[in-house]
Amino acid sequence: MIAGSSTVFTLAERLAIEFVNEGYADQLLIDSIGSGAGFERFCVATETDISTASRLIHSDEIATCQGNGRDPIGFRIGSNVLAVVVSADNDFVEGVTLEELAEIFSTAETWQDVRPDWPAEPILRFAPGTDSGAFNYFVEAVFEQDPAPLLNAANLQLSEVPAVLREGIKLSPFSVGFFDYAYYAEQSENLRVLAINGTTPDATRIETNDYFLSRPLFLYTTATIMQEKPQVAAFLNYALSNATSANERVGYTAPTTARLNEGRRNWLVAMDLLQQDERLYLPKVRAESRLIVE
Template sequence: MALVASACGWGPDYSRVTTVATTSPTQGAASHGGGSALSGSRGLPPSDPLSVSGDIVVAGSSTVFPLAEAMAARFEDEGYSGLITVDSIGSGAGFERFCLAGESDVSNASRPIKDQEVEQCRAIGRDPIEFRVGTDALAVTVSPGNTFATDLTVAELAVLFSTATTWRDVRAGFPANPIQRFIPGTDSGTFDYFVEEVFHEDEGPILAAGNTQFSEDDNVLVQGISGDGCDPSNAATTCSVGFFGYAYYTENGDLLRVLDVEGVEPTTDSVSANTYPLARPLYMYSTASIIAEKPQVGAFLNFVLQFVNEEVGEVGYFPAPDSVLDSAAAELNAAL
């Protein structure tokens, strides 16, 4: 009988760890095929989770975490006999673990790896390979009690997440309720992306903003926004705002309301058409040397690239273009 254990403890860095293990390589669940070799696609060889064992260590982005967790669970369902650990610590901390400590096999990220991080990787003999696995629509959210904000411009977002102390500072027609901000921590690729798109890579204004709570744990942000008690008719009540990956909005849609940006709602159509201003790629990174030393890592990435589009929507994200997934598959093929 397969055992799936999920431990979601929050320490000082608000990390979350999911461990997926099997007690027998022949007892995987049959929901996705029951542990037999799966036909290859995207030019990749057939994926056979039963053929590999050993440990796989995945760490990084909290945004990519739900997708990586789902793929790890499905890999186990198909009969993988090893142990997969998926750790949610933020993109920056993930690259530190991957490039400085050399402790992880796959680094999840909601932003591209930086030149400095590439050099740090190469200094320990690791040459990163980038695999795009999906697309996120960064969700700017408020609580249902906030009935007045429905659509903001990027310029208004810059005011909202920096100098504004009340909502009226953002737009003259808004009420004067105080603003409380809930923002991903500075190790987060989500933070980096928002700063790049809204503040033109200048993090100074958002770091200097008052009434702001930072956290690497998106669930802390959700709880802070949803529990604000916002009442537009009572200017003494706080009306909170925050942002995070779209999956955390869909998971908590009854507690939150998502805002349009520049008149565009985050949907599959707007993300596919590249019209939603805050759509961004999601990545996994590994290296040819890791894949050579640990065939189970290559098998897992092979599995991800072939079947990720069957899971990405289920966790609340959007597919990467087929051409991009094909390019990622070619990169993996060269490393296998």
Template sequence: MSREFWRLGAVALAIALVATACGGDESGDSTAATTTSGSTTTTQPAASGVDSWGYDLVDPLDVGSGDIGIAGSSTVFPLSVAVIAQWQDEGGPQYSIDSIGSGGGFERFCVEGASDISNASRAIKESEVESCGGIGRTPIEIRVGSDALTAVVSKGNTFASSLTLEQLATAFSLPAGSTWADVDPAFPPHPLASYSPGADSGTFDYFNEVVFDEAEPSPILSSGANIVGEDDNITVRGVADDGCAEGDTTTTCAIGFFGFAFFQANAGDLTAVAVGGVAPGADTVNDGSYPISRPLFMYTDAGIVADKPQVGEFILYYLQNVNSLIGEVGYFPAPDAQLQGAADAIAAALGL
């Protein structure tokens, strides 16, 4: 599994990578507000000293210098990079963040007890809650946004720009040497190449949950798919540079999947696949019509917040500012009610 460790003193470089090669799913002007349409209402930070959730605005300059360890989802990683970049710009301490996948993050948080915040692109599993309990931790779930898990093909692929869930399942379960005609006899017989994140990834877990109905083991693992670990840039380049050419069935046509932000940052080279005729985007995520949209989370524990108040203060700051950053990263705001619930839970842990 490929791992990326970032010391956020160099966060400007991380933001640049997000904007270009998808080494992060976020970047841009950290002050621009997000607006969305659809059923989800989003609220920006209030102009006064009290936030939209009813709590005093956190000033990073007032937060102590103790460390915070953050690890987990490669999907949530660029969102956290964007928040921490703003945090540091406003005088807050430097924090480290490790992009190791949702499963790897829960291992570190619930088994090793070696992190304070676990980023996740899926909800925590009951077995992971039990592991946390074994080391005296009770996870607090913090909803921070929404993502549209996005299947992508290259610009040269004109026949697979819309697929059903069944066709996606076939494409990611076929053995090496298969063609697109094996996915659907109506498709031209181009050689098929598929790219998937590793099994420690929350993106992998959610794709397996929706497309394969939580099959264990996932059919992806025994297919001809290229497993790329946490480095979604391999998928970007593998699909974008596949050489797929209409009319020449000797050319390979690839498919991969990752978070919407990685597609957005490479939209000039990739085509987002509509699923069941529904394209990924803010409207279809908010109205629930896009079949593989998903929530994004952070997790911590009240005991951690009691011992290290800077953890709770940072998370409260995160919630106060996430909606003004999330759109530029390439994701979508969470419903206000869930952000309010997360703020209330952290405030309670802080004794506010």
């Protein structure tokens, strides 16, 4: 049983389908209930084998887990990153503050409404469709989960197809849009990514969670569960081995090779295949949909 983040659900679903296609013959159940609710089921009810999260587990959640005989281990399997982009022909915007980002995608009618020295030209907005994870993440991060400001903005074009968004943004220096960073990295010609609060989404800032529109994606379990349930250990091993390709398929950003190697080493430690002093620890940071694959 796997439960937790709706964001990780997309990636876990892809990994689960491929895991089954590779020969796993038993039932694999994944619930999308949110990171916090996932830890409730993992740490309090102790009814799940893997808890998915789009954040690090909090210290109080660790304490609850340990109080119920579970010592959680986290494996980072990806990042959910959004890029805010403009046309390469845009020569007046290099970056924006969080407040300006919200204005650009809501009430501002012209660029000059955001900053007086920007052109008095209408803002042409492009965004993923309302059913996409990118749309929901942007709304959550920028508008505190209220989609109305974005949906009521003038000159807004929505599309579920990243290529449509890219092409639309390229056509005008007064266009702006957002979508998964992986789709920007895949084809960035004639586009330019904007800094947010002075930070752009490069590999280092994504890995250290320093870019505003970036969330780490984790699978949490325990060494005891892995040793008592070989199918759990096998799925985690599969996830670490196939994280790069799975992230590419769902539009997320894969972990660095160093991060994946760290996860593999921690997997070996959990399975008592390495000495404890060889373990590499993850850095300490402040701390319902359903899929059934048969």
